[in-house]
Amino acid sequence: MKKLTFAYEMKLTFSAPVTEHRFQLRCAPVTGPRQQVIDVNVQMDPPVALESTIDSFGSLVMTGYLPEAHTEFGYRATGIAFVDNANIKEEPFKPLYRFQSALTRPGSAVGALVGICRARLEALDGADELDRARVIMDEVYGAFDYTPGSTTVQTTAEEAFAQRKGVCQDYAHVMLAVCRGLGIPSRYIAGLLDGEGATHAWIEVYHDRRWIGLDPTHNRMVDDNYITIAHGRDYRDCMLDIGVFSGDTVTQSQWVNASVHESLV
Numbered sequence: 672m673k674k675l676t677f678a679y680e681m682k683l684t685f686s687a688p689v690t691e692h693r694f695q696l697r698c699a700p701v702t703g704p705r706q707q708v709i710d711v712n713v714q715m716d717p718p719v720a721l722e723s724t725i726d727s728f729g730s731l732v733m734t735g736y737l738p739e740a741h742t743e744f745g746y747r748a749t750g751i752a753f754v755d756n757a758n759i760k761e762e763p764f765k766p767l768y769r770f771q772s773a774l775t776r777p778g779s780a781v782g783a784l785v786g787i788c789r790a791r792l793e794a795l796d797g798a799d800e801l802d803r804a805r806v807i808m809d810e811v812y813g814a815f816d817y818t819p820g821s822t823t824v825q826t827t828a829e830e831a832f833a834q835r836k837g838v839c840q841d842y843a844h845v846m847l848a849v850c851r852g853l854g855i856p857s858r859y860i861a862g863l864l865d866g867e868g869a870t871h872a873w874i875e876v877y878h879d880r881r882w883i884g885l886d887p888t889h890n891r892m893v894d895d896n897y898i899t900i901a902h903g904r905d906y907r908d909c910m911l912d913i914g915v916f917s918g919d920t921v922t923q924s925q926w927v928n929a930s931v932h933e934s935l936v
Contacts, residue, residue, distance in 0.1 A: 672755040673895035674936045677863050679870070679929045681912060682716075682745035686922040692737040694914030696721075697901045698748045700862070701731045704760035704882065706899060711750035717741055728908055730901035744914075753936070754895040761880040768856040768877065772904035775848040778829035784810065784845070785852040792853065800855050804876045804885055805892075807853070811846045812890035824906060839872040840906050842887040846874050847905065860884065861909035863898040865931040870911060875902070898931060 679698055700708045713721065713733065721733040737744070771777065777785065788807050795802060818836035828848040831841035843859055850857040856877040864871040864886075873893055875882040882902075884893025901909035 672753055672757075672936060674934045675752045675754060675865075675896070675898055675931050676750075676934050677752060677898055677929075677931045678747065678749045679863060679911075680745065680747045680927065682743065682926045684924050684926075685742045685744075685918065687918055687920070688740040688742055689916040689918035689921055690738060690740050692741070692744065692914060692916035694735055694737075694744070694912065695910075696733045696735075696746065697726075697730050697861070697909060697911050698733070698746060699731055699750065700752055700898050700900045701725075701729070703729065703899060704762055705754060705756055705884075707753040707755075709751050709753075711748065714747045716743065716745045716747075726908075728901070728903045730903070730909070746912075751934070752898045754898060756884075756893065756895050759881045759883070762882060764856065764877060764880075766856075767904065768858045769851060769854070771848065771851050772907075773827075774844050774905040774907060775828045775851065777848045777852055778833070780833040781829050781845060781848045781852075784814065784832065785849050788849055789853060799878060800876055801878045801883055803853070804850060804855055804857070804878075804883075807846060807849050807855075808885050808887045808890060811842060811849065811887045815842055815845070815887075817842075817888065824910075839888040843872040843874050844905060846885070846887045850874070850876060858882065858902050859905045859909055860899055861901045861906070861911065863900065863929050863931050865896055865933075867929060869927050869929050870900070871897070872906070872909075873897070896931070896933075 816836040828844035831837035873886040
């Protein structure tokens with residue numbers, strides 16, 4: 672077990688004043704099967720009241736409304752997470768994680784990778800879902816180049832893999848596409864990892880009644896250094912912030928920063 676102190680900050684700057692700003696945040700982790708979260712604090716700028724609920728995937732969702740004109744919007748989420756990957760609690764299986772989603776649906780490029788992985792898996796003797804997922808992770812890692820700016824949040828697994836480059840979100844989507852294509856239930860995770868400077872994405876596969884994490888961007892198993900914020904079928908179920916507002920020809924720029932530090936238990 673590790674005790675991790677975390678902070679996640681996001682700031683939007685608008686080129687002109689905006690009003691009628693309605694937003695939805697998934698920026699704070701909650702207690703779950705592999706972590707206990709305490710002392711969570713979310714500070715908003717400008718100050719605004721938040722309403723909280725838990726979505727159908729179990730992630731904390733906060734919503735708010737800023738009717739007044741403003742040119743900046745941001746938040747800072749802090750807290751402490753006790754992460755214990757050695758004692759992950761059991762969870763009931765949800766069949767939807769067997770099926771492809773909008774961002775993981777494979778085409779010819781991902782389909783070819785599924786074929787390569789299938790051939791490797793057929794050579795394994797007595798492999799379980801976790802063993803098979805490790806093989807898939809290794810193939811995804813070896814076939815990708817980590818290239819910031821090469822994709823957007825709308826890029827699908829097929830589009831990213833066709834160009835063989837992307838970021839953590841794309842690695843996760845491609846691995847999900849292959850796992851699901853080979854019958855391995857899997858889900859997308861958005862969270863925090865020390866050293867990233869921003870949020871990170873990885874996947875989990877369902878094995879022995881538990882969800883086990885794998886990080887294809889780094890080709891390693893998820894350990895106690897990872898804090899889960901949200902999970903779902905793909906990125907669209909785990910967007911940390913989304914909103915709509917009124918404004919006249921407004922552009923926006925975003926700044927984010929994330930930090931995770933280990934503390935003594």
